[in-house]
Amino acid sequence: MQTKKLLIGSLLVGGALAITRLLFSKVASTDPKLAVTSYDEVDAYVQAQMHRLNIPGAALAIVEGDRIVHYRGFGRARPGGEPPTPQTPLFIGSLTKSITALAVMQLVEAGKVELDAPVQGYLPWFRVADPEASAQMTVRHLLNQTSGLTMLSGFPVLADFDERPGATERQVRALSTLKTNPVGEKCAYCNLNYNILGLIIEVASGESYSAYVQNHVFIPLGMSHSYTSKAAAQRDGLAMGYRYWFSRTFPSPNQPVAIASIPSGQLISCAEDMAHYLIAQLNGGRYGGVQILSEVGINEMHHGVKELKMGNIAGGSYGMGWFDIDIDHTKTYSHGGNVPDFSAFMALVPEQKKGLVMLFNADPYGLPFVLGEVGENTTAILAGKQTAPIKLDFIQWIMRLLPLIPLLQVVGVYVTLRSLNLWSQYPALRPGRRHICFHHILLPLIPNLSLAGILVYLRNNGLLKYLHAYNPDLAWIIRISGGFAAIWAFLRTRLMLNNLRKPRT
Numbered sequence: 001m002q003t004k005k006l007l008i009g010s011l012l013v014g015g016a017l018a019i020t021r022l023l024f025s026k027v028a029s030t031d032p033k034l035a036v037t038s039y040d041e042v043d044a045y046v047q048a049q050m051h052r053l054n055i056p057g058a059a060l061a062i063v064e065g066d067r068i069v070h071y072r073g074f075g076r077a078r079p080g081g082e083p084p085t086p087q088t089p090l091f092i093g094s095l096t097k098s099i100t101a102l103a104v105m106q107l108v109e110a111g112k113v114e115l116d117a118p119v120q121g122y123l124p125w126f127r128v129a130d131p132e133a134s135a136q137m138t139v140r141h142l143l144n145q146t147s148g149l150t151m152l153s154g155f156p157v158l159a160d161f162d163e164r165p166g167a168t169e170r171q172v173r174a175l176s177t178l179k180t181n182p183v184g185e186k187c188a189y190c191n192l193n194y195n196i197l198g199l200i201i202e203v204a205s206g207e208s209y210s211a212y213v214q215n216h217v218f219i220p221l222g223m224s225h226s227y228t229s230k231a232a233a234q235r236d237g238l239a240m241g242y243r244y245w246f247s248r249t250f251p252s253p254n255q256p257v258a259i260a261s262i263p264s265g266q267l268i269s270c271a272e273d274m275a276h277y278l279i280a281q282l283n284g285g286r287y288g289g290v291q292i293l294s295e296v297g298i299n300e301m302h303h304g305v306k307e308l309k310m311g312n313i314a315g316g317s318y319g320m321g322w323f324d325i326d327i328d329h330t331k332t333y334s335h336g337g338n339v340p341d342f343s344a345f346m347a348l349v350p351e352q353k354k355g356l357v358m359l360f361n362a363d364p365y366g367l368p369f370v371l372g373e374v375g376e377n378t379t380a381i382l383a384g385k386q387t388a389p390i391k392l393d394f395i396q397w398i399m400r401l402l403p404l405i406p407l408l409q410v411v412g413v414y415v416t417l418r419s420l421n422l423w424s425q426y427p428a429l430r431p432g433r434r435h436i437c438f439h440h441i442l443l444p445l446i447p448n449l450s451l452a453g454i455l456v457y458l459r460n461n462g463l464l465k466y467l468h469a470y471n472p473d474l475a476w477i478i479r480i481s482g483g484f485a486a487i488w489a490f491l492r493t494r495l496m497l498n499n500l501r502k503p504r505t
Helices: 002-028 040-053 093-109 131-136 139-143 167-177 191-205 209-218 230-235 259-265 271-282 295-302 368-382 394-401 404-425 433-460 463-470 472-500
Strands: 057-064 067-075 242-245 248-251 306-310 313-318 323-327 330-339 342-349 354-360
Touching: 040 057, 040 067, 040 354, 040 368, 057 271, 067 271, 093 139, 093 191, 093 209, 093 259, 093 271, 093 295, 093 330, 093 342, 139 191, 167 191, 167 259, 191 209, 191 259, 209 259, 242 472, 259 330, 271 295, 271 342, 271 354, 323 368, 330 368, 342 368, 354 368, 404 433, 404 472, 433 463, 433 472, 463 472
Parallel strands: none
Antiparallel strands: 057 067, 057 354, 242 248, 306 313, 313 323, 323 330, 330 342, 342 354
């Protein structure tokens, strides 16, 4: 009898548990960590692009309204490791700019910064080459990337690995001889704008940039795995970054950090923390019970002011740390981020109250446009729109074929020496003077002097150092081939001229 009662009781309890599980399974699925994904198309697209671009690992988070609805880790966070988790820290690159812009707007609403006040009102020592431009630049110009600082001037600073205190101020003081475009005339994406804003935050708040972001952004938003220091992130399981060599990725555990550029692109975060950040951006500055900025301030950050153009390529309008882009008549706000061994992309679809963030532990070919294509297409899928064809797939083939340049140079040397030897043995086979001058001296000088000129130009502008950080394979090819071309142009011309002096019979 006792056994029978025990059996009946067990069946009743088991049945009750089964019914409870069925009744509350949908409620339980609202926990983002347990939710059954409805974003298979997004996942599949991200995986396909990672395979195409040979990206080792990625972390994805999607938000709707005020909830995180989807997490996914892909690949591996480090050699032989597991996929990145929602809490795995990765560098977020220029996603940092919107956080810097948020910090500035917080100080504006606190009455400590004025958007249309001159930069010299906060940094009296600030100078560029043109005194008038120095006085005209305002905080708003910096935020909207309309200060007149050129895109080109913002590249070398990304390879400024000065780790001493005061690195950002030293970098900005060095602009005193920099030539700029007219202030406010056009939008030019330049990392220096946001490094200057980092100094303004420090002056206006009385805190270091790192302390301000930690106290007024990370802590209020519950971003407990976000950092301003690589060492601190490593103690929390920072993912391993990878760098590209001829389209193959290799671990880069000791990649230095451009400390001076923390305000423009060197913050570290994770998918979960950035999802908190996106929720605040989608909900008028509110996350949970915290209001980090007014709705008016958030809208001003998102709204594009001037279209960013690079040649004939239009990149959308720039707001304050956000690109304002329409995808198939749907408004989106987005930004990409790139450092030598990590990349990232975040986007908002405000009409649908959706957002996504993708963090990668490699930077495809050091070119923001490559990841930008992936990011915009992923955003299109999230918004229920058609993806655009990939246009930049040829870049990976160019990078794979880079070793052909020095190889062709060696072949060229062999062919030249063989011809000279043949002409020496059989003078009658040697072409005429005019033919040699044009086809064997002037024409070969064009590629040789071009390669040498590229090397000199990049070295003089500080861009070669930048390429060594972001495109090490390309940088070494330019250095080796450019140097070889300069020497060979001289030797080849001399050999040809000497050969001309010899009689043909």
